[in-house]
Amino acid sequence: MLESRKQVILFFFFTIGIIYISRLFYIQILDPKYKSFEVTNAIKREIEVPLRGQIYDRNGKLLVQNREVYNMYVTPREVEDLDTTRFCRVFNITRGYFDSTMNDAISYSKNRASLFLRQLSKEEFARVADAMVNFKGFSFEQSFFRTYPGHTLANALGYIAEIPKETYDNQETPYYRKGDYIGLTGIEKEYENELRGTRGIKFKLMDVHGADKGSYENGKFDTTAVVGSDLYSSIDMELQQLADSLFQGKVGSIVAIEPKTGEILVMGSYPTYDPNLLSGKAFSENYLNLIKDPDKPTFNRAISSFYRPGSTFKLVQAVVGQQQGVIDPRTSFIGSYSPMGCHGHGNHHMANLNNAVQFSCNPYFYNVFRKIINNSEHDSPFLAAREGLDRWHNMVGRFGFGRKLGIDLPGEKSQLLPDIALYDKYYGENGWKFSNIYSVSIGEGEVATDVLKLANMAAILANKGYYITPHLIKGIGSENSGVRKELLEVHQTGVQPQHFSAIYDGMQRVIEAGTARRAYIEDIPILGKTGTSQNRKGPDHGIFIAFAPRENPQIAIAAVVENGIWGGSSAGPICSLIIEKFIKGKIERRAFAEQVKNTRFVTVAASKAAR
Missing domain, CATH: 3.90.1310.10 (Penicillin-binding protein 2a (Domain 2))
Known part of the structure; x- marks a missing residue:
């Protein structure tokens, strides 16, 4: 029995060997496909x-x-x-x-x-x-x-x-x-x-x-x-090139969005550079020169900058305060205490919400924020502030502040929107109340943003309460297909449309008879807001946000001019010319455009270079 099994095993291996040898013989000698290898040594x-x-x-x-x-x-x-x-x-x-x-x-x-x-x-x-x-x-x-x-x-x-x-x-x-x-x-x-x-x-x-x-x-x-x-x-190249020319001699950023779609029309970061410099054989030399530039032209200020929103943030306070029921358009704070001074406009600018928006009244929005934060049944101002801030943070966060909007670009930052954890870190648990955080009421203190989020805020105002994820690419392979689904997502703020409408008159008067008269265009009703962002390293930054026209808005826009101080005189004119070009298809105020192009603002880097 054992000898018989041994013979079977030997026969099996012998048969397998014969099969392999035969196959090799066929491949190397008989198969015409491999005969060419006689003169070939590589594939x-x-x-x-x-x-x-x-x-x-x-x-x-x-x-x-x-x-x-x-x-x-x-x-x-x-x-x-x-x-x-x-x-x-x-x-x-x-x-x-x-x-x-x-x-x-x-x-x-x-x-x-x-x-x-x-x-x-x-x-x-x-x-x-x-x-x-x-x-x-x-x-x-x-x-x-x-x-x-x-x-x-x-x-x-x-x-x-x-x-x-x-x-x-x-x-x-x-x-x-x-x-x-x-x-x-x-x-x-x-x-x-x-x-x-x-x-x-x-x-x-x-x-x-x-x-x-x-x-x-x-x-x-x-x-x-x-x-x-x-x-x-979604970029409009002519509009983008106009923005480039208007930002000559300036440092800052501009973003324009089509409110109904979230499509970005303009995204500029300045100073900029010709992208052809980083293409071709001179890449290394040009790249080194660019990163050594003290004004950082390779830094995308539109999505990675860190600016305080200043008075533009008052518009968010206005609609959130209405949604929470602590104010309405007729609310007056004449005679109310405020540690903040106004801009010399007098008490009548605290008479109602639209007046306060028109003249950017600090005392008014100090009191709006106070009501939002202290809107609680707690007797303790410390516990009331915790509850009020948490509710406020959740609502303002839905405007896109303190988080990434999800733009289709790498490098976007969340920036800063204060919450309970932040103030507990600063002051200790239950160690802070409204009097410690009131600077947030006017967009200063522990709140910071970038220009994309400011433009997105303008789009939310234009849409009366929602935004679509801002994006640069609207088609992949063909013009209107293939775009990522998340870029078409609609984001609701939870604020009712009537609360946005309630500040429209004030925003329009900002342009027509307020702090941004240099942004006025006679036949285009623009709604906007100016701001000044505090800057510890030099002159303050000028901010402007707007949308136009008032009915059926086609463009929402925001700009920051570093060291521009007043948004109405630095950033506002740039935005108004972009609006004019987009809506009319041309610039009619040519002399004004040349004046804006030739306006210069001294930057910190330029000041150091001069010394």
Whole structure:
């Protein structure tokens, strides 16, 4: 029995061996598919890099496009009999560059292609193409670099650059090669997966001399590159360029939104730079110059700045106070105590809500906030303040303050909206009351925001109580499709529409006979509010928010001019010209526009440079 089982096992293994040997014989001797290997020693895998998707403005104008170039790669193992001196002369490089780049390639991998020269133009490629037969181991790939026809929107668009080592090493799914380009900031980063497309792969047979013997298996295993998806933005390029010109000689930011859709029309951060500086061979030199600039042109003030909202925040206090039932449009605070002085307008500006809005009355809104915070049954002012602040924080947070709005850009900050935990940290639990926090009533103290949130507040006022997530891209692949669902989400503040309508008269009088008369346009009813944001490092910042027209609003806007002091004279005129251009399609107040362009405000950085 045991001997019989042994013979069965031996027969089984012998049979398997015969099958393998027969198969190998067929593959190596009989199969015509492999006979070509008699003169072949490699199957070369070539990557076909697709063109990156382009980016358009809302009117179909190109914001970002591609320019064709060629990159040279080297596979160190394949380099043979190289005349280094001739090679350097043909490609106009130094021996030092050749040695260092080759050593880097060898350190990376002797068997894998590594980037050697980047971005040769069509003309440069044509000049050297015939010489490549003498340089084994080197090959070209068609590539591209980005160009920016509008020379604008640098911080929002972002830039692409060579993939950082950490990003390369941490790829979850291997896709990028060493030296590949990837979106590092702005829209280029946020929509990297959509823009980059899908790579193609071609397999080629190469003989022992490195000559191309054609495609492997007639291209059976090849895949075709798929061009990246084009992006259709909500930006109005002409409007954006106008904002750039109006902010010459100024530091700050501006954001304009279409209230009904949440689509961003303008997003400017200043000083800005030509995005073409960070594209092409001079990237490194230009990048170093930009990050050394004391006014930080690469910093996106629109979504990452830290400004106190100043008196613009009074509008939020006004509608929240009404919603909570502690005030109504007729509420008067004439004769009420306030540690805050007004602007010399007299007591009649405390007679009702619209008067207070028109003249930005500090004592009035001090008392509004006092009523909101002390709206409690607690006898203890400490317990009342905790309850009142918690209720206030929840309502104001629904306006987007103290949180990220979810814009389709990396780098957005939450900023600051005070809550119980913050004041407990400052003063201890039950160690604070209204008298410790009243500066928040006029948008100072422990509240901070950015320009995007201010523009979003203007959109909420225009919509009478809701906003749609502000976003820059309204179409992926086609003009009106593919946008992320979360960017179309409607956010309700919970404040009833009539409470917004109740302050409209006051906001319109701000423009017509209040603190922003320089923003007045005769035939466009603008509703707005000015603000001054306290600044410890120099002159205060000027703020302005607005929407227009009053009925069926088409644009909501906010601007901050650093060191501009008064929002009505610094930021207001800029916003009014943007409104005029958007609604009328042209600027009729040309002399006024030139005056605004030529107005300068001294920044802290400029002051230091002067000394």
